[in-house]
Amino acid sequence: MSATPEPFLGAIDHTPVRHHILSVLVENKAGVLARIAGLFARRGFNIYSLAVAPAESNARFSRVTIVVDAESAPLEQIVGQLDKLVNVVAISDISPKDALERELLLATIKTEVDNRTSLLDIIANAGAAIVDVDARSVTVMLAATPGGCDEFERALESYARVELHRTGRVALPRLGKLASA
């Protein structure tokens, strides 16, 4: 008797233990993100999170911050293959212990008269800010470490959430620590 296999629910549900942060400078050209995503997909490398934005006020380049699962493939392979993409200009690999990582969380929470005070306490304790408010809900913003965002997300679990979005992290090496190219 074979059991019906469980449906596949997702690749990774927590930051992989052996993850690395690749800060990738790319040409700001059409299809570059598809090239990166396609490479990861066809080589079987896992992406945990991805953040993209124009880099250093220069329209020619964008910065892609990729948190990769170094358990899915050796980091050397990931970096070596990524570097072969012609539109990839530079890759710096920041190991988690040398990284200053931050991400942004935005959440809209339904508020009731009787839970408003406790919610405000959680927001204040987390160092989050209220960015919008109406009679029945509040939108809060937190810029914190990924762990801090995790904690805040858990603290909000007992409240009715309308929506919660996270950006994925960006990172810089800690002062005095160099990223390896």
Added chain:
Amino acid sequence: MQLTGAQALIKSLEQQGVDTIFGLPGGAILPVYDPLIDSSIRHILVRHEQGAGHMAEGYALATGRPGVAMVTSGPGATNIVTPIANAHMDSTPLVVVTGQVASSAIGTDAFQECDITGITMGITKHNFLVKSAQEIPRAVAAAFHLATTGRPGPVLIDIPKDVAQSMMDWWYPSSIEEYDLPGYRPEVELDDDAVMRAVALIAEAERPVLYVGGGTLKSRASAELLAFAERTKMPVVTTLMARGAFPDSHEQHLGMPGMHGTYSAVTAIQKSDLLISLGARFDDRVTGKIPAFAPHAKVIHVDIDRAEFNKVRHADVAIQSNVAAVLTAFDGYGAMPRNLDVWWKEIREWREQYPLVYDAPTVEGPLRPQHVIEAIAAKSGPGTIVASGVGQHQMWASQFWKFEEPGTWVNSGGAGTMGFGVPSAIGAKVGRPDRTVWCIDGDGCFQMTAQELVTARSEGIPIKVAILNNAYLGMVRQWQEMFYEERYSEVYLSADLPDYVKWAESMGCVGLRATNLKEMHEVIDEANKINDVPVVIDFRTDSSEKVFPMVASGASNDDIMVHPLQRGGSK
């Protein structure tokens, strides 16, 4: 000077020294075919776009220059996807120009629209969708630069119809800086420290093997390899992609390694204490079961592509460079292994005990495919170029043809593309018209792309095609016989359907047939005398013939199966 985008494209190709384009026109590429009439570039009109791609590959493999193909949008573009994937696997320099629907129609599911840059993203070294006519010269110059430098590969340029029709002010990039490739650095400085560590490893080696891959041919390092091998006396093996990089007649050459490699090449690697990989990538067809591959060997891995290091096999020393530069540096440091007399004594015993063999031919037939190949080789002059399809005939051609120089072996390695033979032979002959070009083909492969014989005849490209007709998809049949208890599933093709002689004649070629030894010699002599039209020979071969030696898929190379004639004795 004002030009249309189409004129600028043709002029840019001329600027790159392109002498031949293999292609087939259609709606979206129509504007580009007009200025082609006035160009010095020869256009070879193919009968199917796959033929154009494989011809461009054959041209590139035989000449070392990039092959160029041009097709229309949609199905024209998708038909050339297989050659692009093939060139990507074998690092063959190719520039493919595709027409695209007009810019305003992109994304609207227009007639003959397809996202060919999306489709080929993973099988090109790079691709471009050109958005303005002014950008065409840059795209062409960059495409050739990318295709031919570093690890070579296919590059695709997609040109919307309106871009080809609009006007531009002619210019051409005068330096690499103008190619706008800020992320592309194909050459890195040779790591002297790594070279020194490699030299130290070589100095300790008692059982070294030079494992020569296609990168040695790509970096034109044959002369350096010969000098290095002769000075150090190390044994040499050449992979399927490197046949011709080192003369087969050389005493130090053990032949091809891998699944159907020679016993001495496979076993020398297994017993080696140092593998010096020169532009090879530890392909599964070479390594067999990876943990059992060359278990006692340290590895020096030389490759222009750093992503090859530690991908399959740990490298004790990795050197990112072209092969020629590293061999020159090794010589500069006087790299020298220990005395190899004992090693050579062992290797010679393997070579003498287990040479490549086949069952004796019978006078009345059926013919032995290996014997046919040896007979063609004996009757064709030195420097003859051999192209092949994929399967048993390809392995026999690689085993039994003696390759003496680069550019004489044209085949599909990594992708294993059936039907590669006929069109790639045509491309090779176009690139090297002075050479005799034989296509050693199988009957299954031949039927996939043989419509290009019409191209060969009408364009005056006199190739010679030897069909080793065993009436089967022979390699699949071999696996079914050996690993599926002789349960033959969908592999029978019939020797008589189609009638290959009539096929050849209907396409304006000479068609010949040989069923016995006498006819075999006669038709080869006759074919070699014909130099104005293509010749096709239907050689009726024994369907039970199998390729040996063989390492079963996923097995250790230690478990190599030699030819039945060589079994029973002590192994």
